[in-house]
Amino acid sequence: MIKRFFILSSLCMVLGVSAQKSHTVVQGDNPYNIAKKYGMTVDELLKLNPKHKDGKLAIGDVLTVKTEKAATQVAPKAAVPEKVGTIAGTSVGKIILQPKQTIYGITKQYRISETDLRKLNPELDSHMKIGDEITLPLASIKKYGGDQPTVTAAKPVETSVEKTETVTSTPVSAVEGETYVIQAKDNYYRITKQFGISQQDLYALNPGLEEKGLKPGDAIKIKRSNTEPVAEPANSKTKIDAGNEKSSTVSNNVVVGDDYVTYTVQQGDTVFSIVNKFGVSIDELIALNPDLSKGLKSGMVLKIKKQDPVYVKKSGDALSVVLMLPFGYSTNETQYRGMALDFLTGAKLAIERNARGGQKLDIKVVDSGNESSFKNSLTQINPENTDLIIGPFFKSNVIDVLDFTKNQKIPVVAPFANTPELYNYNNLIIVETNNQTYADKLVEEVKAVYSDQKIYVVADAKKENANYIKSGLEKAVKNPNIVIVNSPAEIQLDQNMMTGQSAPVIAVLANDEMGDAFANRMIAISKEVHGVKAFSMFYSPVFEKKVDDLSQASLVYLMDRKINTDGNFEKEILAAYKSKYCKTPPKYAIVGFDVVNDMLTRENKKGEIFKQMNKVQTQLATKFEFVKSKANGAYVNTGYRVIRLVP
Numbered sequence: 065m066i067k068r069f070f071i072l073s074s075l076c077m078v079l080g081v082s083a084q085k086s087h088t089v090v091q092g093d094n095p096y097n098i099a100k101k102y103g104m105t106v107d108e109l110l111k112l113n114p115k116h117k118d119g120k121l122a123i124g125d126v127l128t129v130k131t132e133k134a135a136t137q138v139a140p141k142a143a144v145p146e147k148v149g150t151i152a153g154t155s156v157g158k159i160i161l162q163p164k165q166t167i168y169g170i171t172k173q174y175r176i177s178e179t180d181l182r183k184l185n186p187e188l189d190s191h192m193k194i195g196d197e198i199t200l201p202l203a204s205i206k207k208y209g210g211d212q213p214t215v216t217a218a219k220p221v222e223t224s225v226e227k228t229e230t231v232t233s234t235p236v237s238a239v240e241g242e243t244y245v246i247q248a249k250d251n252y253y254r255i256t257k258q259f260g261i262s263q264q265d266l267y268a269l270n271p272g273l274e275e276k277g278l279k280p281g282d283a284i285k286i287k288r289s290n291t292e293p294v295a296e297p298a299n300s301k302t303k304i305d306a307g308n309e310k311s312s313t314v315s316n317n318v319v320v321g322d323d324y325v326t327y328t329v330q331q332g333d334t335v336f337s338i339v340n341k342f343g344v345s346i347d348e349l350i351a352l353n354p355d356l357s358k359g360l361k362s363g364m365v366l367k368i369k370k371q372d373p374v375y376v377k378k379s380g381d382a383l384s385v386v387l388m389l390p391f392g393y394s395t396n397e398t399q400y401r402g403m404a405l406d407f408l409t410g411a412k413l414a415i416e417r418n419a420r421g422g423q424k425l426d427i428k429v430v431d432s433g434n435e436s437s438f439k440n441s442l443t444q445i446n447p448e449n450t451d452l453i454i455g456p457f458f459k460s461n462v463i464d465v466l467d468f469t470k471n472q473k474i475p476v477v478a479p480f481a482n483t484p485e486l487y488n489y490n491n492l493i494i495v496e497t498n499n500q501t502y503a504d505k506l507v508e509e510v511k512a513v514y515s516d517q518k519i520y521v522v523a524d525a526k527k528e529n530a531n532y533i534k535s536g537l538e539k540a541v542k543n544p545n546i547v548i549v550n551s552p553a554e555i556q557l558d559q560n561m562m563t564g565q566s567a568p569v570i571a572v573l574a575n576d577e578m579g580d581a582f583a584n585r586m587i588a589i590s591k592e593v594h595g596v597k598a599f600s601m602f603y604s605p606v607f608e609k610k611v612d613d614l615s616q617a618s619l620v621y622l623m624d625r626k627i628n629t630d631g632n633f634e635k636e637i638l639a640a641y642k643s644k645y646c647k648t649p650p651k652y653a654i655v656g657f658d659v660v661n662d663m664l665t666r667e668n669k670k671g672e673i674f675k676q677m678n679k680v681q682t683q684l685a686t687k688f689e690f691v692k693s694k695a696n697g698a699y700v701n702t703g704y705r706v707i708r709l710v711p
């Protein structure tokens with residue numbers, strides 16, 4: 065029997081979890097009034113309930129909400145006196161454990177060994193709860209913490225004796241000439257409205273703030289205005305600012321001014337389509353347009369915060385693009401040369417394709433060398449006339465490029481690096497989809513077929529992916545029976561307690577090195593009993609070799625890239641590559657074509673690539689669906705392919 069591949073693409077959002085309880089939807093409920101009831105924002109409510117991220121609720125739906133304790137806590141309270149373990153002579157602070165953080169993740173993010181982490185946290189174990197306080201060196205928190213919520217900081221202790229200290233983290237009340245301590249939920253809109261100051265004046269009072277962004281715990285200068293901001297009339301169709309009466313109109317019923325965009329609601333618009341269109345949060349939209357709580361109506365004129373100015377090319381008609389690839393010729397190292405050469409062949413095909421379409425391009429290829437020689441390669445880049453940088457491949461090198469070009473805010477594309485450390489850079493475009501996105505999708509897939517089966521999760525040595533999936537499933541399904549195993553051989557059919565006969569199970573592969581063993585085990589047990597379900601976070605070539613057998617287990621697996629060989633576009637590109645290089649494109653040639661073609665097709669004549677980042681595009685094998693990591697952060701690809709084997 066011929067089996068079919070169904071290739072689907074999806075978007076997963078990173079979920080946040082706080083102290084929680086549930087709310088059952090009743091008649092008249094909507095996301096806004098539920099969030100208000102529990103002292104939450106709409107964004108927080110939807111992040112806790114990802115299956116309702118479109119805002120559609122039905123009577124009887126059960127939503128996760130914050131507990132009353134969490135909801136009523138408006139301002140940070142003084143920390144309770146507590147014993148703080150320290151490393152002699154080192155200042156320490158505390159972070160609040162967030163969803164998806166693990167011991168391994170903390171050690172990697174904060175550059176601390178697990179031994180030292182446990183010395184500072186003697187009660188630390190593998191069953192950490194969200195909201196727990198974790199003690200870390202203060203220098204590491206400041207350097208690597210990013211937006212991680214913190215609790216308190218203790219002074220250095222010069223001996224190994226434990227010390228009790230009370231620290232208060234109450235916000236500083238700002239009056240004219242004083243400072244204000246940034247809180248976890250602060251953003252530019254809240255601060256400027258609270259203190260009656262423009263964002264431009266805030267930048268002027270705090271040099272470097274625009275590049276650095278708002279970080280909880282930092283003190284900033286505030287100057288309270290003598291006048292309150294004047295609200296714009298709701299029915300105004302143009303934006304006129306004091307001192308500058310110019311406004312420019314663009315298509316799609318959008319009027320652009322200096323500080324805000326106004327948008328006239330069209331038939332078929334939803335709140336969610338509008339926030340996605342303009343890249344703002346629901347809470348920011350409601351804060352500027354309080355009438356939205358009564359519902360969205362055609363003809364309404366909404367105020368929308370304008371995003372930070374995007375990069376615009378400086379001169380000339382041609383777009384100046386730099387490709388940074390690790391050939392290693394200058395250091396005579398060949399470790400990544402094959403990967404770089406393959407990437408370049410795909411990139412050249414994309415460049416030639418766009419040039420034939422009329423795009424003027426000035427392409428420069430730079431040998432990024434290895435870790436030690438990388439900074440020398442930066443001397444080959446002139447930030448004053450470069451419009452786009454694709455590469456380098458590795459995280460530390462990407463950070464070096466971002467620091468090197470920080471004054472120009474040149475768009476930088478990272479083809480392979482994806483870590484939270486990179487999410488603070490608003491001119492960075494991250495191509496790789498992370499494992500948590502895949503794990504979230506698998507939880508959704510398992511939930512859709514779950515009917516009280518025993519669930520096995522095959523873990524790797526670190527168990528990070530497996531623990532994350534188990535945690536997600538425990539929240540997603542009723543009465544779960546989940547077992548984490550170290551090998552597919554440990555997956556066993558369940559026993560029906562009533563009949564004593566074998567019963568089917570669900571198996572999830574969270575290990576990228578056991579594809580063959582997993583496939584063989586699932587084939588074996590699916591022959592013993594009907595109804596076995598198999599899922600894999602990772603692709604393995606064996607899945608394509610044994611399609612017929614694995615389809616009996618209804619295998620579902622995820623891929624970052626998959627070519628639809630029946631598509632006309634795909635056929636054209638594959639034929640062009642074979643004609644040019646006399647072979648089918650290898651993996652990194654496919655990546656090279658997809659990344660470069662996607663970026664070049666998002667560019668316009670002004671080089672305003674960031675204005676096109678809301679487009680969802682699928683290239684030869686890769687789906688690109690970018691979302692902002694945070695309000696002023698990097699663009700991260702959340703696209704992937706779901707492959708289903710159908711009996």
